[in-house]
Amino acid sequence: MLALFNLLEENVVASWYSSMLYFLIGIIAFFCYLVDEQKSYSRNEKVLNAFWIFVSIIFFLLSFDEMGSFHEVIGETDFLKSIGNGKDTGWFIFHFVIAAIGISMCLFFSLKFKRYPFPLAMNLLAILLLLSNPLQEEFEMEAWRSSLNQLTWKRPMLFIILEEGSEIFASFFFLYSFTVYLIKKTIISYSGKAMLSIDFTFNKYFFEFLITLLILLGALMLSIFYFPWTFSGRSDVGLPQNWFPSIASIFSGFVCLYFEFSFKKKLGFLCSIYILLALISIGTSVYFGANLYFYRDTFLAQVRFILLGATLVVGLILIIEFKGNDIKKYLSAWLLTFIISIYYPAGFYTTFLAYVAYSFLLIALYLHFQRLLYLRDNYE
Structure with a gap:
């Protein structure tokens, strides 16, 4: 039972929870797109709203990665390594893409959350926490390489707390900020009461979709x-x-x-x-x-x-x-x-x-x- 809740293991309740948390954030991000799209009329607003879909896809990929563990070895793929000549080319490209995504999300959230300072701060902090994970993993690998005995080396507890804590806090910060944004965008006044209103409309081809x-x-x-x-x-x-x-x-x-x-x-x-x-x-x-x-x-x-x-x-x-x-x-x-x-x-x-x-x-x-x-x- 303890193993099922071990944050360091794959294919356990802890990894399921982390994956589904990312999946839930992706769903809420898509709802944010639906709500913004219902209230946007200019072309620029609609173009900006479309970035919500990109954000949603990012969190779906993070959810998938929590169970598939692809990020741990993606830099070793033949495709990424073939782009350059160096042995670390794949990892360099992967980290470059991650940094580019982080910067673009910072810009998007700065525009979307400018009226909501605290949720904006939560989003920016969450991005920094997630971006720190590759750096933490690289630091751990250097610590392993420089250890006296690589076969008996174990991750220090501080490294575990920092890495897992960064992901957990980042997830909750995103969940909080997206939920606050969705609530603020959907609250309407009806008969003196505040209530949420999201209009679900499906076109005639939705079943086929x-x-x-x-x-x-x-x-x-x-x-x-x-x-x-x-x-x-x-x-x-x-x-x-x-x-x-x-x-x-x-x-x-x-x-x-x-x-x-x-x-x-x-x-x-x-x-x-x-x-x-x-x-x-x-x-x-x-x-x-x-x-x-x-x-x-x-x-x-x-x-x-x-x-x-x-x-x-x-x-x-x-x-x-x-x-x-x-x-x-x-x-x-x-x-x-x-x-x-x-x-x-x-x-x-x-x-x-x-x-x-x-x-x-x-x-x-x-x-x-x-x-x-x-x-x-x-x-x-």
């Missing part, structure tokens, strides 16, 4: 597995395939929480079924993100049966209670595929089947969301 996105992510998952980086590139400890079912399931959980607070109290849907599905989805994200599906010979093996039982009960309730044949079909596909993933031998295809399962659930939730909107509008 969702299907395409899920297929592309699945294809990316397969390509990373079948065409892995060698040590000219890939980390020996990260398991990038765990990221895909983790984000699909936790995003399903976020959607269910949105349903709970936005629709259930007004329409009285299914008691607390959204909360239960959200908890199961988040638990599934932990199960795959922390690599718990590999624990088949310890007491942790019972976790998958608990997860399976809860999913089976809630899934059957959803299939019975949710209206719409297409919704029922996708929910059935989710439940069946997830059951297969639980019993499948531990390995890559366990995670792939889980990702496919929660892709079906996301599609079902989108169709259900359309129905909720229709019922709400008619209810009003």
Whole structure:
């Protein structure tokens, strides 16, 4: 149990938490783009708003890297090394790109947060903390190289606290500043009360876009597995395939929480079924993100049966209670595929089947969301 929360290990609850925190920040950054886009009319404002998408992608990549551990060896890739002649060319290019991204984010936040001094300061400090990580890692490598015995050298506790603390504080600073910005941009006054208002509008091709996105992510998952980086590139400890079912399931959980607070109290849907599905989805994200599906010979093996039982009960309730044949079909596909993933031998295809399962659930939730909107509008 202590190992699962070890900040120095990969494929544990601690690394899952860090990855999902970055993923959440990326989602909030995208919401900031949606809100700014709704209130922008000039071309310059729209161009500036588009940088929010770039920021969101950066945090999604950071989330992916927390499970894949690509940054530890990316400077050794043949592609980066081939650009120059020096042995450190790859790392130089990587650090140059990181610095360029950091500077551009500083400029963007200075423009966007100029009316909010404290969140702006939090953003700038967070960028500095993240940019310090490559320097800290290089300093640690120099300490290792200069040690009397490299085989017995261990990282000093101070190095661990500085590096892990920099990432943790940077994440919370970003989360705080983005959330404050989103709240300030979305608060409206209605009947004397302050409330949040984000207008979710989908064009007629959004369903096709969702299907395409899920297929592309699945294809990316397969390509990373079948065409892995060698040590000219890939980390020996990260398991990038765990990221895909983790984000699909936790995003399903976020959607269910949105349903709970936005629709259930007004329409009285299914008691607390959204909360239960959200908890199961988040638990599934932990199960795959922390690599718990590999624990088949310890007491942790019972976790998958608990997860399976809860999913089976809630899934059957959803299939019975949710209206719409297409919704029922996708929910059935989710439940069946997830059951297969639980019993499948531990390995890559366990995670792939889980990702496919929660892709079906996301599609079902989108169709259900359309129905909720229709019922709400008619209810009003």
